[in-house]
Amino acid sequence: MNHVFAVRIGPVGFRVGSDWRAPIDTLADLYRDYPAPEDGIPDFSVRLFARRPWRRVLRPQVMIGGDYTIPDAAPLPLSLGLLAAEMGMNLQMALAQRRYxxxxxxxxxxxxxxxxxxxxxxxxxxxxxxxxxxxxxxxxxxxxxxxxxxxxxxxxxxxxxxxxxxxxxxxxxxxxxxxxxxxxxxxxxxxxxxxxxxxxxxxxxxxxxxxxxxxxxxxxxxxxxxxxxxxxxxxxxxxxxxxxxxxxxxxxxxxxxxxxxxxxxxxxxxxxxxxxxxxxxxxx
Amino acid sequence: MPATRYRAAPAATLSIVSLDLMRAVYHRASGRTHLVSEPVPEILAALADEPLDEVALLDRLARDYAIEGDAAALGERLEELVATGLVEQL
Structure with a gap:
């Protein structure tokens, strides 16, 4: 992933990687007062990636990936990159959280x-x-x-x-x-x-x-x-x-x-x- | 032909928590949760110690829990409980 952001929300550490810079910049700004994952190790990873390589530039479409994914999830336009990142983080929690x-x-x-x-x-x-x-x-x-x-x-x-x-x-x-x-x-x-x-x-x-x-x-x-x-x-x-x-x-x-x-x-x-x-x- | 007898799933496989008028039952063997009300907890208790047939179970429910019912209704409940795995048909 070209662009990466890590954050801790409550007791959970996330790493968000993205093919594009914009969603990561937005996340970094909005979460600027939050700490990094404990010991630098995230619990969950989220990936925002291009549907096809050329779409990264031509008509950006964000696919949500991570440790857990939903097959056939529809891509989102890049303008909804923040939403995609938030959805990706929620998805990892919903599917994979076992401590709580x-x-x-x-x-x-x-x-x-x-x-x-x-x-x-x-x-x-x-x-x-x-x-x-x-x-x-x-x-x-x-x-x-x-x-x-x-x-x-x-x-x-x-x-x-x-x-x-x-x-x-x-x-x-x-x-x-x-x-x-x-x-x-x-x-x-x-x-x-x-x-x-x-x-x-x-x-x-x-x-x-x-x-x-x-x-x-x-x-x-x-x-x-x-x-x-x-x-x-x-x-x-x-x-x-x-x-x-x-x-x-x-x-x-x-x-x-x-x-x-x-x-x-x-x-x-x-x-x-x-x-x-x-x-x-x-x-x- | 002897009547069909039933027995409850072993107590060690169940966790039962009372919630107002309901009981939440966690069945360890299947990992499933059941929310049940009278007469199901009483049926499970009556069938915990020894297997009983329907007639004996009706008597036991009336004697120990003052639950009156007819054989047809009890048969339906037992069928449901067998399907969930909470009661075993012998």
Whole structure:
């Protein structure tokens, strides 16, 4: 690979190699306050490579590769190189992470209490996490929460926050002066912009926290909250985990402990301000 | 012809965790997780010590767990449990 970038996000080290310089420069800029992989050794490698050699120049198309790949993945135009790199990093985590139980959830923390927010795409978990960061919470991650099987502690994975469409403006209003990556237009999920987590969230990314609440937010409804029983929570979280099956009994023990120890609530919300106020109620 | 008898998968191959009204069952032999509710945990417990046929199992569920049911419904549950590997048909 001609161009290389290495970074540590929470406890995970990545090496991203690319046929092109532009995505690497963007990554290096956005992740400039993050440390390098521990001992210089990455856990996962991602490769962004040209589909055919001549496409590197003529009509750049980015293929995503790495330790693990999805066959027949469609290439992305070079203008979406940052998105390709982020997708590649997520893919390695989703397919290959074995040290932690991975939950597809955003996570925020204050006073040692972590709140996990999970739900379908569009539930608002990334937006909510970013808005709570604007209210002084630590952002532990917008995509994956890492549960350590031995302790049940939640580890941070504060990669760039992937915001879509209108949420970019909403979060930009709440976080004046925050750093964003370039617009990634016309992706399968609409227009995307990546937000750099604040300095406090990056500085504290090695510190785990104890889960205090599990929330299932749903956007577009009148405000409502409903307790989610451990059995239902267990089912929903097995579906929200990318590596539950791969972890075998460790995954089972980790997840049953989490749902028994941590109360879960479904919250419906009509707008971001209401949602933030509802999430704050779980701070105490 | 003697009636078909059933026995539960050996206790050492199961991890069972109570979650409110449900039980999460991890089956070590298959690596699969099952979320079950009454009467499945009771059936597994009743079949843990010795193999029983359907009639004896119905009696045992009524006696030990106050679970009343009919043979047809029990037959369906047993069929499902055999398919998952949690119960063995002898």
């Amino acid at each position: 139980l991975l939950l597809h959830a955003s996570c925020i923390e204050r006073d040692g209490r972590a709140i996990l927010m999970t739900g379908e795409s569009g539930a608002g978990k990334s937006t909510l996490a970013a808005l709570m960061m604007a209210r002084g919470w630590r952002l532990m991650g917008d995509e994956f929460a890492l549960v350590e099987p031995e302790t049940g502690l939640i580890y941070s994975f504060p990669r760039l926050v992937s915001l879509k469409n209108q949420s970019v403006g909403v979060v930009g209003e709440a976080l004046r002066g925050a750093r964003f990556g370039p617009w990634q237009r016309d992706t399968p999920k609409g227009d995307i912009r990546h937000l750099v987590p604040d300095g406090a969230s990056i500085a504290a990314m090695a510190e785990p926290a104890r889960a205090a609440a599990i929330l299932f937010p749903a956007y577009g409804h009148a405000p409502d909250r409903r307790e989610v029983a451990p059995g239902e929570c267990f089912v929903r979280l097995t579906q929200a985990s990318t590596n539950y099956v791969a972890l075998g009994e460790r995954g089972f023990d980790t997840l049953t402990r989490l749902v028994r120890d941590v109360p879960a609530t479904a919250i419906d919300y009509p707008d971001a301000a209401t949602a933030c106020a509802m999430v704050e109620e779980f701070a105490a």
